[in-house]
Amino acid sequence: MPTLSLIIAGRMLPSLLLLLLLTCSSSAAAANNSSPAIFLSVCVDTQTQNAQAFDVNFVDAMEKIYQNVTTSGFATSSSGSNLTVYGLGQCFNYLSPVNCQLCYSQSRVKLPHCLPSTAGRIYLDGCFLEYADKNVSSHAVDSADAYACGNTTVDKSLQLQFVNRTSDLVISLSMAYQEKEYYQVGSVQVSPDLTVYGMAQCWRSLNASGCRNCLEKGRDNILDRCFPSMEAKAMNAGCFLRYSTEPFYLHETVNDSGSHWSSAKRSVIIAVTTILGALIVVGLVLLWKKRGSAFSYSEGVSARNKKFMKSIIKSHLSYKYDDLCKATSNFSQNNKLGQGGFGAVYKWLHGS
Ligand SMILES: *[C@@H]1O[C@H](CO)[C@@H](O)[C@H](O)[C@H]1NC(C)=O
Ligand SMILES: *[C@@H]1O[C@H](CO)[C@@H](O)[C@H](O)[C@H]1NC(C)=O
């Protein structure tokens, strides 16, 4: 019986990964628009001295965020006493819990592209995620702050009216520091056919004056540089501010069945990832048992592996199917540690 499990464990895992890779290409096309768009991602230039230990803390910090961000829309975390990694996740308040979870999963899969940088952040259509080697949860503005103006502009005949109305909208949104959870949406009608929608959100870890600084910087960048674009975003260390002629924050709340993640697709994704997740966990446990009894490890390696195991077993493994695909195939291309959770798992499976 133990021998049988060994064989299963040894053979199942590589085949599972292979299966995942083989089926990725076909499903990637079908699941094209199922992920929220990435607006911006920023990685700092400095790199960590010890990527392997930093990665372990990164995975753990992200897992802690996952546990809270989907229930309350916001979470901070820290992991490790040496090479500490701090994390912060914030869903924009208009996202439903399910869409917050999907947005978090997408940002979680993308953010490891910054490793082994000591800090990175990513803004998606619906959420924000960052990690750093310092506690940055109260940082409101910094030198990496950015803004983006859309390419298309409003028709000339409407521009004066558009600038007047949209300025008022952006100015009123920048007062979101006075609101509950630092969040505000609003819209203004420019003409019968043109409405502008806007949203402001600070991360909940800021105090009101930090939120105010952040939103006012974003407001000024948009007012000074983006008119008469039909779309503008300010993406700062502690907040996000956006206007658009698209009703972007209504997609989520008006109609659940009308949201771009159909419930049928969602069920399939959840079923597939649950099964895969269960298989992987079973396989890892078997493999762990095998390794534990067959070899004697040095103290350091064994402790590190235990830590991986712990975070894997605790993990819900509820990534979207195509995210899992991308993460896995990204890894196989690069074949190096530093892609975050999946890279770490893969590396562990195949020894160092
Ligand atoms: C996927 O989206 C891209 C742009 O986001 C588009 O160019 C491409 O045609 C889409 N593919 C499918 C299969 O829908
Ligand atoms: C999650 O939130 C609860 C209460 O809001 C808090 O007590 C707990 O420490 C948080 N957990 C994590 C991992 O952030």
Ligand SMILES: *[C@@H]1O[C@H](CO)[C@@H](O)[C@H](O)[C@H]1NC(C)=O
């Ligand atoms: C980060 O700093 C804030 C205050 O600036 C503090 O409230 C919070 O507890 C700190 N987080 C950690 C994980 O130390």
Ligand SMILES: *[C@@H]1O[C@H](CO)[C@@H](O)[C@H](O)[C@H]1NC(C)=O
């Ligand atoms: C912390 O990490 C550094 C660099 O990896 C190492 O030199 C140092 O000994 C570690 N300190 C502790 C207390 O583990």
Ligand SMILES: *[C@@H]1O[C@H](CO)[C@@H](O)[C@H](O)[C@H]1NC(C)=O
């Ligand atoms: C708000 O937070 C910032 C950064 O942590 C701090 O410098 C400032 O004193 C705080 N302001 C108030 C009114 O607490």
Ligand SMILES: *[C@@H]1O[C@H](CO)[C@@H](O)[C@H](O)[C@H]1NC(C)=O
């Ligand atoms: C906007 O314009 C830039 C440069 O002119 C171009 O690279 C980019 O693809 C355009 N974006 C869209 C969404 O059209």
Ligand SMILES: *[C@@H]1O[C@H](CO)[C@@H](O)[C@H](O)[C@H]1NC(C)=O
């Ligand atoms: C827009 O126009 C109204 C009246 O025409 C004026 O009171 C308001 O100050 C204008 N807003 C801006 C931002 O110029």
Ligand SMILES: *[C@@H]1O[C@H](CO)[C@@H](O)[C@H](O)[C@H]1NC(C)=O
């Ligand atoms: C919401 O969905 C229902 C049916 O699924 C549809 O009849 C209704 O028009 C939709 N409402 C909006 C505002 O799209």
